[in-house]
Amino acid sequence: MKNFGKYIIFISSLFQRRESFKTYFNLSINECIKIGYESLFIVAIVSIFMGAVTTLQTAFNLVGPLIPDYVISLVVRDMTLLELSPTIIAIVFAGKVGSNIAGELGTMRITEQIDALEVMGINSSSYLVLPKIIASILMYPILVVMSAFLAILGGYIAGTISEVIAGAEYIYGLRYEFNPFNIPFALIKSYVFAFLVASISSFQGYYTEGGALEVGKSSTQAVTKSCIAILIADYLLAQILL
Amino acid sequence: MIEIKNINKSFNKKQVLFDISGQFEKGKTNLIIGASGTGKSVLLKCLVGLLKPDKGNVLFNDRDFTNGSKKLITELRREIGMLFQGGALFDSKNVEENVMFPLNILSKLNKDKKLERVNHCLKLVGLENINNKMPSELSGGMKKRVGIARAIVNNSKYLFCDEPNSGLDPLTAIKIDNLIQKLTHELKTTTIVVTHDMNSVMEIGEKIMFIHKGKKLWQGNNKNIFNSKVKELNEFIFSNKLMKKLKS
Ligand SMILES: Nc1ncnc2c1ncn2[C@@H]1O[C@H](COP(=O)(O)OP(=O)(O)OP(=O)(O)O)[C@@H](O)[C@H]1O
Ligand SMILES: [Mg+2]
Numbered sequence: 001m002k003n004f005g006k007y008i009i010f011i012s013s014l015f016q017r018r019e020s021f022k023t024y025f026n027l028s029i030n031e032c033i034k035i036g037y038e039s040l041f042i043v044a045i046v047s048i049f050m051g052a053v054t055t056l057q058t059a060f061n062l063v064g065p066l067i068p069d070y071v072i073s074l075v076v077r078d079m080t081l082l083e084l085s086p087t088i089i090a091i092v093f094a095g096k097v098g099s100n101i102a103g104e105l106g107t108m109r110i111t112e113q114i115d116a117l118e119v120m121g122i123n124s125s126s127y128l129v130l131p132k133i134i135a136s137i138l139m140y141p142i143l144v145v146m147s148a149f150l151a152i153l154g155g156y157i158a159g160t161i162s163e164v165i166a167g168a169e170y171i172y173g174l175r176y177e178f179n180p181f182n183i184p185f186a187l188i189k190s191y192v193f194a195f196l197v198a199s200i201s202s203f204q205g206y207y208t209e210g211g212a213l214e215v216g217k218s219s220t221q222a223v224t225k226s227c228i229a230i231l232i233a234d235y236l237l238a239q240i241l242l
Numbered sequence: 243m244i245e246i247k248n249i250n251k252s253f254n255k256k257q258v259l260f261d262i263s264g265q266f267e268k269g270k271t272n273l274i275i276g277a278s279g280t281g282k283s284v285l286l287k288c289l290v291g292l293l294k295p296d297k298g299n300v301l302f303n304d305r306d307f308t309n310g311s312k313k314l315i316t317e318l319r320r321e322i323g324m325l326f327q328g329g330a331l332f333d334s335k336n337v338e339e340n341v342m343f344p345l346n347i348l349s350k351l352n353k354d355k356k357l358e359r360v361n362h363c364l365k366l367v368g369l370e371n372i373n374n375k376m377p378s379e380l381s382g383g384m385k386k387r388v389g390i391a392r393a394i395v396n397n398s399k400y401l402f403c404d405e406p407n408s409g410l411d412p413l414t415a416i417k418i419d420n421l422i423q424k425l426t427h428e429l430k431t432t433t434i435v436v437t438h439d440m441n442s443v444m445e446i447g448e449k450i451m452f453i454h455k456g457k458k459l460w461q462g463n464n465k466n467i468f469n470s471k472v473k474e475l476n477e478f479i480f481s482n483k484l485m486k487k488l489k490s
Contacts, residue, residue, distance in 0.1 A: 118291075
């Protein structure tokens, strides 16, 4: 609870004594490249397999003459958009980007780089953290959209190769009774998760104390706490928005 | 000149600094010495504003840094340069970007002028043609010298160094010490060096403040330090064999 208060104070400190807009713009672009580009590969791999496995398992569970095949792709579509892409990828994102952020800030803290910024009169938390949060919020939804696309594609490939569903049937299922609200819902989730991962990991890293061992601990803590926050937020958002 | 008045500082009810007052002179290398854990780094952090003293003031040429207006503090920040124990170079930036960083933040020079200034400072610390090296490619001594270049690049009037020669071999350590002293004399900075190295004391101790368990017990220079009657100071000075031998 004390930590939660400290976290809130930390977040509000990000908006005090800011540098020029141009500085943040440049820093954020750099972070976007880092955060977005570096997670592309892992997100793509996880998404394709996630779609493929969901398709095969749904097919396996739905055997029966009464259920048409296209239900498989319908289930894959809804699961991907509602849960798998925003949430599971958020966990992957926490593991990849969150630990990276915490490690970077933790190292900067213990090697006095953060103090060096402060001596020059820079609000170090704002200077270092705000661009990371902005970049996460900009890049993560793009990753989620890509992930959803690849997961559904992965399902198509797996389904047709293993002949559990015909290609045309799969496409038909994708379009069947599509609820357009699922897309903004997925995006809202993405924004919230991106903010949580970036801010919690930054918080963990920024307040590292000690040496290299503690930096490692901060990284692990960042991932653990981000994941817990994601799951709680996931539950709350489902409750509020669905 | 920097003057401190009755500096007190506690962490969670544990008092670390007790009523420290004193002066640090312009154009001289002022040393703060004392054993490990006596509060030297805390005092230095209070001086540069990384920590706020619970009580007391820090005056930079009679301008109050602790209770000054925002405008004054920004103004003073531009005049402060600091060398950190490990150099504290930004890992993601190369040498040139590191040294240029304070200029980008604090000065209004154009790009060419900045680069000129950076190269001038790198030359002063004896490091030329390494502009594109990353900090991870430098040795400890080089990192410190880049750190010094970064600390003086904005024409700092006040230079702070936390243990500039810890972790270096004796020869490099003396080189760094002499460099700091040379820059202090040439640039007329008010320089404050925290150290527990007796070599530095002998080499560059133009004005010395001795701290013991958070209290200032003695102030003087490297000529009269050996005649002091302060028991703790004598224990500190003559803790190693070489010094004992010299004494007898
Ligand atoms: N942020 C902090 N929170 C709590 N206690 C602190 C903090 N910083 C320093 N201290 C305490 O203040 C005391 C003085 O520490 P300081 O770092 O100033 O020692 P030092 O004289 O610089 O020693 P060294 O020569 O080893 O660097 C220590 O007992 C330390 O535990
Ligand atoms: Mg220290």
